[in-house]
Amino acid sequence: xxxxxxxxxxxxxxxxxxxxxxxxxxxxxxxxxxxxxxxxxxxxxxxxxxxxxxxxxxxxxxxxxxxxxxxxxxxxxxxxxxxxxxxxxxxxxxxxxxxxxxxxxxxxxxxxxxxxxxxxxxxxxxxxxxxxxxxxxxxxxxxxxxxxxxxxxxxxxxxxxxxxxxxxxxxxxxxxxxxxxxxxxxxxxxxxxxxxxxxxxxxxxxxxxxxxxxxxxxxxxxxxxxxxxxxxxxxxxxxxxxxxxxxxxxxxxxxxxxxxxxxxxxxxxxxxxxxxxxxxxxxxxxxxxxxxxxxxxxxxxxxxxxxxxxxxxxxxxxxxxxxxxxxxxxxxxxxxxxxxxxxxxxxxxxxxxxxxxxxxxxxxxxxxxxxxxxxxxxxxxxxxxxxxxxxxxxxxxxxxxxxxxxxxxxxxxxxxxxxxxxxxxxxxxxxxxxxxxxxxxxxxxxxxxxxxxxxxxxxxxxxxxxxxxxxxxxxxxxxxxxxxxxxxxxxxxxxxxxxxxxxxxxxxx
Numbered sequence: 126x127x128x129x130x131x132x133x134x135x136x137x138x139x140x141x142x143x144x145x146x147x148x149x150x151x152x153x154x155x156x157x158x159x160x161x162x163x164x165x166x167x168x169x170x171x172x173x174x175x176x177x178x179x180x181x182x183x184x185x186x187x188x189x190x191x192x193x194x195x196x197x198x199x200x201x202x203x204x205x206x207x208x209x210x211x212x213x214x215x216x217x218x219x220x221x222x223x224x225x226x227x228x229x230x231x232x233x234x235x236x237x238x239x240x241x242x243x244x245x246x247x248x249x250x251x252x253x254x255x256x257x258x259x260x261x262x263x264x265x266x267x268x269x270x271x272x273x274x275x276x277x278x279x280x281x282x283x284x285x286x287x288x289x290x291x292x293x294x295x296x297x298x299x300x301x302x303x304x305x306x307x308x309x310x311x312x313x314x315x316x317x318x319x320x321x322x323x324x325x326x327x328x329x330x331x332x333x334x335x336x337x338x339x340x341x342x343x344x345x346x347x348x349x350x351x352x353x354x355x356x357x358x359x360x361x362x363x364x365x366x367x368x369x370x371x372x373x374x375x376x377x378x379x380x381x382x383x384x385x386x387x388x389x390x391x392x393x394x395x396x397x398x399x400x401x402x403x404x405x406x407x408x409x410x411x412x413x414x415x416x417x418x419x420x421x422x423x424x425x426x427x428x429x430x431x432x433x434x435x436x437x438x439x440x441x442x443x444x445x446x447x448x449x450x451x452x453x454x455x456x457x458x459x460x461x462x463x464x465x466x467x468x469x470x471x472x473x474x475x476x477x478x479x480x481x482x483x484x485x486x487x488x489x490x491x492x493x494x495x496x497x498x499x500x501x502x503x504x505x506x507x508x509x510x511x512x513x514x515x516x517x518x519x520x521x522x523x524x525x526x527x528x529x530x531x532x533x534x535x536x537x538x539x540x541x542x543x544x545x546x547x548x549x550x551x552x553x554x555x556x557x558x559x560x561x562x563x564x565x566x567x568x569x570x571x572x573x574x575x576x577x578x579x580x581x582x583x584x585x586x587x588x589x590x591x592x593x594x595x596x597x598x599x600x601x602x603x604x605x606x607x608x609x610x611x612x613x614x615x616x617x618x619x620x621x622x623x624x625x626x627x628x629x630x631x632x633x634x
Contacts, residue, residue, distance in 0.1 A: 145208065147172045147309050147340030148193065148224070153202035155188050162188040163199070164364045170309065175331060175341045177355035179348070181384055181565040182535045184361040186344055190311050193342075194226045195219035206309070225302040226311040229318075229563070231294050235287040240269035242286045243301045272300040276330050292323035299330065310334065311342045316350060317563055320426045320591060321627055328354060346565055348377045349594050349623075360384055385567050397601060403585040404469070404554050406438065407447040407455075411611045413438065413604075415554060415585040417451075420576060422600035423589040424626055430609035431589040432474060435558045438587065439471040440464045451553065465493055470547030472540065474558035474589075479543040482532030486522065487513050489531050490546045497550070516545035521571060537568025544575060555579060557588040561595060573599055593626045605629040 149169040155162045163185045170176040180186050191197045193204070195213030204211045206222055213219040216226075233242050241248070244265050251261040269282040278296045286294060295315065302310060312331075316324045331341060331354070345351060351358055358375055360367040360383040367383045381387075400417030413434065415421050425431035437446045440458035447457050450467055458464050461471070470493075473479045480489050490513050491498060498508045513527045520541040522534075531542055540560065547555060555576070561569040576586055576599060590596050596603050603626055605613035613629040615621050 145172055146170070146205070147174075147207060148342075149205045150189070150193075151203045151205075153189065153192065153204070154200050155192065155197060156200055161364050163192075165202075166361065166364070166366050168359055168366070170340045170342050172308065172340050173335055173338045174356045175335055175343055175354055177343045177345070177351045177358040178361070179344070179346075179351060179358060179380055179384060180361035181567050182537055183363070184384070184565075185364040186361055188364075189361070190226060190313065190342065190344065193219065193224055193309075193311065195224075220302075220305060220307065223307050224309040224311065225305070225307040226313065227295065227298050227302070227315060229314045231291070231298055233286050233294055233297070235285065237286060238283050239273075239280060239286045239289065239297055240266045240282040243269045243272065243282070243297055243304065245301070247305070268304065269300070272304050273297065275303070275333075276300055277326065290323075291318045292320075292327065295319075295327070296330065299334075303334075308338070309340045309342070311344070313344045314346065314563060315343075316345065316347060318591075321593065321630060322426070324350075346561075346563070346569065347592065347594075348380050348566065351380065352377055362386065381566055381570075384565075399601070400583065401451060402449070403451045404438070404587075405449040407449055411606065411609055413587065415587050417553075417583045417585055418580050419602070420580055420586040420588060420600045422596040422603035423587070423606055424593060424596055424603055424630055425589075425606035426630060429606040431606045432558050433609070434606070435471070435556045435587060435589045436473070438464070439469060439556055441471070465550075465552075468551075468553040469556065470550065470552040470554070471556045472543045472547070472558065472560055474562060476536065476539045476543065480531045480539060483530060485528050486517070486531055486534070486542055487527035489542050490516050490527075490549055493546050494549050512549055516549050519548070520545050520575065535564075535568075537564035537572075540564055540568065540572060544572070548575075548579070553584050555584060555586045557586060557590075559590055560588060561590075561592070569595075593623045593630075597621050597623045597626055603629075 146169045151167055153163050153166045166185065166189065168189065178186050178189065188197060192199050195216045195218050198214065206224065211222055213222060234245065249261040249264040249268060250258055253259045266282050273280065273282065273296065276296045276299060278293060280289065280293065286297065289297065315327060319327065335341060343355060352375065356372050357369060358380065359369045360380060362384060397418060399419045402414055403417050404415045406412040406414070411434065423431040423434060433442060436442050438448070438458065440446070440460045440463045445457050445459040449455055456463065456467055471479070491509055494512065498505050498512060517525055517527060522538050522541045522545065531539060534542065561572055580586055588599065601617050603615045603621065604611050615625050615629050
């Protein structure tokens with residue numbers, strides 16, 4: 126695949142693209158101050174097509190979909206919807222024009238029923254006594270049930286929407302847009318919070334929508350999904366169009382090269398003999414043993430207890446955890462300070478739990494390391510500057526401004542800051558919960574490289590991830606969990622891959 130800044134001359138339309146375009150964008154440009162977010166970008170999605178849009182953070186994806194969603198207005202260029210010129214000044218206008226975005230963070234009203242959320246903004250109305258307008262609840266419930274049954278979601282629509290899990294709420298959001306007769310769907314990281322079975326159900330719904338003639342713009346950092354799902358894929362880099370390719374003309378490595386301008390490296394880990402035990406959980410209930418030089422994965426469906434296992438080993442669980450540490454040291458972890466004192470660091474699944482977002486990058490890196498950089502009465506500024514600069518260089522934290530607020534960084538750079546504070550402390554054990562959730566491919570590759578370097582230097586890593594492909598590429602061994610119990614194990618030496626991990630999880634049902 127070409128990695129030039131301009132469009133790839135070999136780009137060809139998919140069969141779906143030969144149909145009428147649902148949306149066509151020509152020469153779209155948008156700047157925010159001195160930053161050129163989009164520069165003369167062309168893009169189209171056809172009726173009955175799934176068109177993926179990929180790129181690193183800052184490539185221009187978000188700006189493009191916000192323009193199509195009516196949040197931003199372009200500086201120049203044109204938009205056509207079903208062959209007609211269009212300009213949206215608000216999300217309401219975009220929805221009225223047939224374009225709806227299903228964001229990562231769903232906008233639901235927890236206290237309202239499923240039917241009320243699905244019809245919110247345009248409920249069916251009737252007139253009481255022929256005069257007073259009121260919501261026709263019988264019709265509202267019937268409409269909601271009808272739309273959700275088409276999406277294979279069989280629930281009592283009268284119950285509060287908070288009783289549904291995320292995947293089910295996502296289907297309600299799709300049903301709401303279908304009720305409004307939207308023909309263009311923009312899905313932003315739709316599988317980020319889903320387990321394997323829920324992803325399969327979502328993909329089945331998307332196939333059904335595609336067959337019905339809906340145009341779908343699909344955005345995801347999970348490139349394996351793109352290869353499987355997309356009829357076409359557009360790659361953006363630094364606000365410019367790099368290439369457009371049809372199904373069968375791209376693989377994950379091609380997308381990585383186009384997104385980053387670099388040839389993708391093989392991320393498969395070699396089979397290595399584990400070193401001495403660094404951490405052994407003293408529990409008859411799903412005990413964990415982690416060795417030096419080992420990356421140990423935990424895979425489990427929602428509710429399996431995988432994330433709780435990771436938090437518990439950091440002293441952040443509901444109950445104390447007894448462990449045996451390197452050198453035959455016994456300890457009971459009742460709170461995070463106990464784990465930190467014994468050389469254990471945690472990168473939580475929710476980044477805001479691992480950072481003080483309104484404090485600087487410098488302060489976040491130094492927070493668990495104050496005893497290394499001075500006394501109770503004086504901070505050694507030279508040592509702090511050296512330590513912070515070393516970590517920012519090592520992890521390629523951008524921008525290189527230690528004084529900037531952590532909350533102002535991209536998700537990938539926030540993740541690097543959390544890693545930096547533990548690497549600065551020289552911990553021996555890293556606990557990682559969804560370590561690359563919501564970050565782009567370049568940041569993900571960098572995090573993976575740091576994990577490998579950490580284990581090569583004798584550390585141990587325990588990682589919980591819903592991305593089975595990530596676990597297969599990263600881990601020496603993966604444990605399958607169900608109902609807080611370890612029910613299976615897959616070893617790299619036995620030929621680990623995503624399919625084997627999925628099969629191991631399927632056996633746990």
